[in-house]
Amino acid sequence: MLSIKKVDFSYDSNEIFKDLDLEMTQGEFIFLVGKSGVGKTTLLQLIYMNLLPKSGYIKIGEFSSNMIKPKQLPELRKKIGIVFQDYKLLRDRTIAENLSFILEVTGKPHSEITKRIIEVLSDVGLSHRRYSYPDELSGGEKQRVAIARAIINDPILVLADEPTGNLDPETSGEIIDILKKINARGTAVLIATHNYEIVKKVDTKIYKLENGKVERTTLAQLYN
DSSP: OOEEEEEEEETTHHHHEEEEEEOOOOOOOEEEETTTTTTTTHHHHHHHTTSSOEEEEETTTEEEEOOOOGGGGGHHSSSEEEEEOOOOTTTTHHHHHHHHHHHHTTTTOOOHHHHHHHHHHHHTTOOGGGOOOOOSOHHHHHHHHHHHHHHHHHHHHEEESSTTTTOOHHHHHHHHHHHHHHHHHTTTEEEEEEEOHHHHHHHHHEEEEEEEEEEEEEEHHTTT
């Protein structure tokens, strides 16, 4: 489902990745851990092809970074949901309007958009908040909306970039539980984080990004 092969990437003369490899199958749940500044966000941007590698390739389904054309990027990104640490919600639109915007560009009819909004807000426990504005929500509620937005197109993969970075431990646990529920329905989930406490909450694969490469690791090794 996701294949990263021999990827090199640099910002100007600053080498970020060298011969980086990572494989992810349909329906997997993976933590990508590493210190702040090692390139976790950069790797996620490469996966949704906001950035392209200097060499090597990234393949998601039928899309490959060394062959994709700009006009194909919207179709690729329908297959990927993205959850940002800082939510990136439109403050002048209600929660329903933040979500409908994603589907309107695909040309879906209004009745179908309304039905889907209710479904995804129900998934994250916020169906009663659809007419609220982002500034009326807590940080945890905003992140729930961000998750609802990420899954509204029924993606094959959800990328979450430090999704609990601005949240307290209890709310962080709730966010991870929601992502686990989404994963249980068959959506692959890749969470980038430097918070090892949330890694404890899921018995799953852990990869560590360090020195430009990704290596499989364990929770015990992280604490050594």
